[in-house]
Amino acid sequence: MTATADLYDDRGEELDSLSLQLQDIGGRTAFDGPVRTIRCHRDNALVKATLATPGDGAVLVVDGGGSLESALVGDLIAASAVEHGWAGIIVHGVIRDREAIGDLPLGVKALGSNPRKSAKDGVGDVDVPVTIAGVVFAPGKHVWADADGVLVER
Structure with a gap:
């Protein structure tokens, strides 16, 4: 995968950069793929169900509204995503x-x-455009993420 900084240098006018500072938690820091989305608030049933379907290299973008009150992904759901x-x-x-x-x-x-x-x-929406920190993540667009941040096609 091309580093996000290099990708932005090459294609910046075609990309949005997420200014929100996210922590790298998974075993892979760099990843990319087509966007799938879920909008939910403190309810992860749709996240669990979606990640139990074939991902085909996609990246699931979960708009939990920035809530810090309860987890939307745990180890079993993440292991299902890998599987x-x-x-x-x-x-x-x-x-x-x-x-x-x-x-x-x-x-x-x-x-x-x-x-x-x-x-x-199971409350929420699947595969709808979600906006996080002013950046729109639309299903089917491509997203790239690494230690420098997150880029998505406009």
Whole structure:
């Protein structure tokens, strides 16, 4: 994968850069793929269900509204993502089981961690455009992430 800084130098006018500072939590710092999305608040049932389907190298962008109150991804959900071929997960919220997730061959970026689990009611939206810190992540667009940050096609 091309470094995000180099990619921005080459294609900056075609890309948006996420200014939100996310932590690298997964075992892979650099990852990229087509965008899939979920919008949910303190409920990870749709995240679990989606990551249990074939990922085909996609990156799931989860807009949890920036909530730090309960985790949207844990080690079992992340392991399912690896098993189903997802390249990574970007969470505008928190995860849990960060040490176990750090051992997985999966890119995971999030605001941080909280051991509290979330609801499992299935409330939210799947594969809709989500806006995080002013950047639109639309299903099917390409996203790149590494230690320098996150870029997405406009």
